Amino acid sequence: MQGPIPQSLGNSINLEFLDLSSNNLSGVIPKSLEALRYLQYFNVSFNRLQGEIPSGGHFADFTTKSFLHNDALCGAPRLQVPPCKAHGRSRSKIVPKLIYILTPIVLAIVIVALIFVLIGRNKKIKLQTQDDSSSPFPWRRISCEELLRATKAFSETNLIGMGSYGSVYKGMLLDGMSIAVKVFNLQPEGAFKSFDVECEVMRNIRHRNLIKIISSCTNLDFKALVLEYMPNGSLEKWLYSHNYCLDFLQRLDVMIDVASALEYLHHGNTTPTVHCDLKPSNILLDEDMVAHVADFGIAKLLSDGDLIVQTMTLATIGYMAPEYGTGGIVSTRGDVYSFGIMLMETFTRKKPAEEMFAGEMSLKRWVNEALMDGSIVGVVDCNLMGGEEKDFSVKEQCVSSILSLAMECSNDSPEKRTNMEDALVRLKKIKVSFLADIGRT
The missing domain is CATH 1.10.510.10 (Transferase(Phosphotransferase) domain 1)
Known part of the structure; x- marks a missing residue:
């Protein structure tokens, strides 16, 4: 959720539990919430809220855990936030000075950070290139049309196996690479989960005695994994x-x-x-x-x-x-x-x-x-x-x-x-x- 917390929440007089943490909320915490007599739990941590934290009603009982990691909240010292400024005039004088001092420092930090990011990205690209070149079956993009052509539209002559959740077909890509295509039957209950599980498991494991996934192909009514072809069967x-x-x-x-x-x-x-x-x-x-x-x-x-x-x-x-x-x-x-x-x-x-x-x-x-x-x-x-x-x-x-x-x-x-x-x-x-x-x- 984003935007301000609506003032109208203060009208929910029977509200006991309000958790708005880990969103993108901005603005202030409405003073109207002090009227919630039955509010026992309140949490607005991890947002972009600013301004004074209300102190009336049950807000006197809430701890710092309710207000962690926001942009600029202020209030009582027990909440581990800065005290609120009593006058806006002194602040208006300080802010321009801070902007004048901090701007060149921030720019320098941003430039240095960009340099390191670019260096790291180049190294990562080189490492990925090396990994792909050393692997006989690098990850590649294969369209559903390519799979249809490779398996002769999933013809029975190319069928090499059937299981609980689908069928496996032999295919050959245009570059001459032999593949096995596991097409999931989306009708049985659990087929979607089976596809997701297999992708999740195979994504992070690499071993010479585990089958390798070359690619995947998925849309609303079709899910398939492209696997390393095993010419000697099971x-x-x-x-x-x-x-x-x-x-x-x-x-x-x-x-x-x-x-x-x-x-x-x-x-x-x-x-x-x-x-x-x-x-x-x-x-x-x-x-x-x-x-x-x-x-x-x-x-x-x-x-x-x-x-x-x-x-x-x-x-x-x-x-x-x-x-x-x-x-x-x-x-x-x-x-x-x-x-x-x-x-x-x-x-x-x-x-x-x-x-x-x-x-x-x-x-x-x-x-x-x-x-x-x-x-x-x-x-x-x-x-x-x-x-x-x-x-x-x-x-x-x-x-x-x-x-x-x-x-x-x-x-x-x-x-x-x-x-x-x-x-x-x-x-x-x-x-x-x-x-x-x-x-x-």
Whole structure:
């Protein structure tokens, strides 16, 4: 709000609470407000008010907190403002002298400040240019018309995936750059929020194992994110398609990449980020088979010290931590649980929602029983282990360590789960040990 506080507010005789702080109000505080007999709270801080602060009525009870940061208020010393001048004549003599003295000083300060601003702006431009040139996917402006042309009007032949809040299309810009365009379906409740959340999360995070946003395109009836294109598709495709297969070391590398991304989200920023929907379809592979965590549509930004929040957002059944599904409790430990389930799935090639997991039997219980019985080979993907391989025992020991870690990550009790820092260190040690043992066999 701007302009003067209206005198007519003094007619609101039953007014008890008046907060006009943090506006652009100017002029004086009306004396008519002294007539408000029931006024218990008054605050005009952070405005441009001037003149004498009323002293009658309840104004005798208000403190300095009610009048902070204004242009030129005056009044009683207890309010920590200058005393009001009794005569205007002496002031009229002083003001011209002050203007005469202060004008050259203010001009000099303004000139120096402008010089520093220009120098700082040039440095910032240089830094931004360097950052953009060093990044293979600098931020760029892309119009909706360009996206239509790049994706052939979002044709089905270019459709590469569908999710809860939209569809993903492959496209190619005129300069030959391949992109993925995530178009949000604006009909479901929460789609607008999903778009805003994904933009907010991805705006401030940078990691080699997180999907990169190249641009966004939005208007009243269209919202889309332009993403780095992942030519090798999702981890889900590589696990369950007959034409694709990841070997033992590739699967371990993918899970180390995912753990690196989660370790960065949970511990690499002042504000921890929880993905909330970790699963193989959200893990994408680039041309070098490096894994990138994608789809932050329901992610949560946790404020400092707030490692647990409550939400009604739904994740995917089977990967969802127990406390998330029953109480809507979101924390970094929930991502750790999902990572543990996905770690099991990657090396057993069994989804947590398989038909065999019914009643009391679950993927986690199935793996745990195999670990307890020493029959781990029976649950590992048959594509990974053959009985005649010379390194069979090495793989058996390695996968046993991996699945043991997965069990620790997916403990029903959030407090007993390991964190992503420790999980990442463990996986890297398992890889080093595996490569060393393979070299000796």
